[in-house]
Amino acid sequence: MSTEEILSSERKIYSMEDLKRKGLSQYKVKKLVDEGKLVKLNKSHYENAEYSGEESDLYYAEAFAPKGVVCLLSAAAYYNLTTFVPDAVDVAIARKDNVATLPDWPAMHIHHFTDDRHELGVSTVKEGENEFKIYDVEKTVTDVVYYREKIGIEETKEVLVTYLRRKDRDINRLLSYAEQMKCGKVMKQYLEMLL
Numbered sequence: 001m002s003t004e005e006i007l008s009s010e011r012k013i014y015s016m017e018d019l020k021r022k023g024l025s026q027y028k029v030k031k032l033v034d035e036g037k038l039v040k041l042n043k044s045h046y047e048n049a050e051y052s053g054e055e056s057d058l059y060y061a062e063a064f065a066p067k068g069v070v071c072l073l074s075a076a077a078y079y080n081l082t083t084f085v086p087d088a089v090d091v092a093i094a095r096k097d098n099v100a101t102l103p104d105w106p107a108m109h110i111h112h113f114t115d116d117r118h119e120l121g122v123s124t125v126k127e128g129e130n131e132f133k134i135y136d137v138e139k140t141v142t143d144v145v146y147y148r149e150k151i152g153i154e155e156t157k158e159v160l161v162t163y164l165r166r167k168d169r170d171i172n173r174l175l176s177y178a179e180q181m182k183c184g185k186v187m188k189q190y191l192e193m194l195l
Contacts, residue, residue: 009052011129012059016044042101057089057106058132065091065099069122070134079137081162084155094118142177
């Protein structure tokens with residue numbers, strides 16, 4: 001079986017588990033690295049050097065933070081809620097989890113969330129053969145409001161105003177998340193001002 005049959009040009013990141021499931025031994029993986037077909041990212045993940053699909057820094061989140069979820073301004077940018085272009089990928093991990101190594105590129109900001117905040121509103125985005133975990137739109141807006149002091153009031157306002165213009169907005173879900181995340185009062189004040 002040729003490398004082209006094993007490694008899809010439509011998939012950016014492979015875990016060692018993925019490669020083992022495809023029948024590759026550690027020796028064969030090392031050979032692919034030596035041939036320049038795979039680039040070792042860390043102990044357990046590899047980048048496909050022959051990837052020809054759409055580029056996205058978000059694909060790297062799982063390689064460096066396997067239980068991580070794309071969050072805050074990175075998620076807001078993904079959902080077109082902001083014109084701000086983040087200089088790093090925002091990734092939420094559970095408080096008890098750690099990230100062993102971070103890449104030089106793309107830069108990543110790791111945010112430690114409590115278990116209940118980390119697990120709420122997670123969805124998986126599949127783009128072709130690539131996938132990553134990201135908070136849904138309402139959870140993203142809730143997190144931005146909760147962390148408004150860190151993020152900035154102008155960015156927070158832009159995210160909220162843009163969200164409120166969406167036809168698919170779900171104010172009930174937004175308020176439910178805000179209550180669960182202990183920022184219901186602040187969210188209601190923002191909504192009263194903007195609606």
